[in-house]
Amino acid sequence: MKTSFSGPGRELTADRGLHSVLRTGRREDPDRPLFRRRSESGWHEIGYREFVRHVESVAGELLRRGVRRGDRVAILGRTGYEWALADFAILAIGAVTVPVYPTSSPHQIRHVLGDSGASWFFAETAEDASRLGAETVWLFAELDSWRDEPGTEFEAHQEKVRAGDLATIVYTSGTTGPPKGCLLTHGNMYASSANTVLRTDWLFRQATEGSAEPATTALVLPLSHVFGRTILLSCVIAGTRTALLPGVPELLGELPTVRPTFLALVPYALEKIRKLGLRDLGPLRYVISGGASLDDTTVAHYRDLGVEILNCYGLTEAATAVTVNAPASNRAGTVGRPIPGTTVGIADDGEVLVSGPNVSPGYWPAPVDTEPGWLHTGDLGRVDDDGYLVITGRRKEILVTSGGKNVAPAPLEDRVRAHPLVSNCMVVGDGRPYVTALVTVDSSADATDRTVVADVQRAVDEANELVSRAESIRKFVIVAGDFTVDAGHLTPSMKLRRAVIAQAYAADIAALYRVDSK
Structure with a gap:
C-alpha cells in the first residue's frame, strides 16, 4: 500500500x-x-x-x-x-x-x-x-x-x-438513508484546524508572505457543516481577521469593504461567482476549495484574475481536513499533501484511507468498531511520487454501463455545469447501454428555446472532450425545475442525491433510453 x-x-x-x-x-x-x-x-x-x-x-x-x-x-x-x-x-x-x-x-x-x-x-x-x-x-x-x-x-x-471529550455531533449528508451523527472530539477538531494552518504556511497569518499585515478573510461557508467550522477554528488559532457572513450574496456586496486576502469556498460557489463576471476581486489571491471537484475552466478563470485555487480534500469523519495545497507548493490536478500528523494510504482497490488525530472515533450514540488505524473514505485516488493526493472518483459513484465500461460522472458533470446557462447536471448510465444526462437550466432561460438547447449541447460536447467515446454523454434532456435541497435532490453541502433524482425524473430517464428516442 x-x-x-x-x-x-x-x-x-x-x-x-x-x-x-x-x-x-x-x-x-x-x-x-x-x-x-x-x-x-x-x-x-x-x-x-x-x-x-x-x-x-x-x-x-x-x-x-x-x-x-x-x-x-x-x-x-x-x-x-x-x-x-x-x-x-x-x-x-x-x-x-x-x-x-x-x-x-x-x-x-x-x-x-x-x-x-x-x-x-x-x-x-x-x-x-x-x-x-x-x-x-x-x-x-x-x-x-x-x-x-x-x-x-x-x-x-x-x-x-479534555481533548478526548466529545465536542460535536455532525450529521453526515449521505446519498442514501438517514444521516448518521459523526462524533468529533475537541482533539479531532484541533488537529484538523491547527495542522491546516501549518500546511498552508503563512496563508492564515499574513496578508502576503513576509508581510506584517495580518491575513483577512470572509467566512461564508455554513457553520452547520464541519468544513466551515474547521476554517473558523483555523482562523482563531492563527489570528486571522475574519468577517462572518451568511452567504455568497452578502460576500459579493462586502468584498470592497472586507477586502479578503484569501477565502475558503466550495466549487459550487466558485462557479456561481464566475458566472457573474466579476473582474475586480481586490487583494484576494488565494481560495481554498473543497467539498467537490472543480472544473479546470473555473480554475483557469480565477487564475486569469490573479487568484490561485488551493484544492483540498477531506470528509466529516476526519473533521474535514485530510490534504490541502499550499501557496508555495500548489500542484494543479491534485488536492495537496496530507496535513501534518495525518497519513493517507491507497488500498489495493484504489480506495483512499486516512489515519491521524483528526479521525472520528465513530458515530452516535457510540463509537463503532472499524479496521484499526484506518478510516475508509469510499473515495478512489492515487498518491504521486511527491506525496500529493489525486482523487480519481468515488467507489459508489462509479457508473458501470451494460457494456462493462466504468465511468466517473463527476468530471462530466463539472464541465457541463460550468456553462453559464446550466444550473445543474446529473450523469446517468449505470447498467445502461450508454451514458446520458439530466440537465437543469437557470430559471431565466427557456428550456424549449432552440438557442438554449444548442448552448447546452455545446456544453455537453465540451464535456465529452474529456473522455473516451464509451464514456461520453450520448443524449441529454433539459428537465423541468432545478435540483434543490428542499426537494431532497441535493445534500445540504450541494452534492447530488443520485437515487432521489433518478426516482424523481424516472420518466425523463426512460425516454432517453427508448429505442426510438433520438
Missing part, C-alpha cells in the same frame, strides 16, 4: 479543551483583531480579549440556565458572529454542539434532534425557532445581553474539559 505522510503535527494537550485556544490568543495577543462584526454603524472589530469575555459570559449563562457537561445543544442558523459565539460557549463547558442545516426539511430536523437527544436550542430567528419545535429556544439576538460575569461554576466546568 502506498502512503503519504507529511511529518508530525500539532495536537491538543490531553488535559485541555478547545477553550484553551481562545485563552492562549488572549494571553499572547489580546487586542489582535479576530472578528469583524457588522452593525448599524458599520464594521466593529473584536479582539481575543473581547471575544473570550463574551464567550465566557454566555457559557456562564448557559450553566445558570441548566446546561451541563455532555448535554447536546442544537444550533440552527446561518453563519454569523452569534453562531460562533454560541458554539465556543457550548464547548467551553463541555457540552456538545449539534449543528442543524438552515435548509433542513422538517423531517430532517426531527431526525437530527431526536437521534442526538438535543435538549437545549439556539436559533437565528423566531421562524427558525418554530422549526425546532422546542418549548424554549434562545435566539441569536439575545446573546448580546448575556454579558454578566461567568461565575465560579464556569471555571470548574471549563477545567474538566
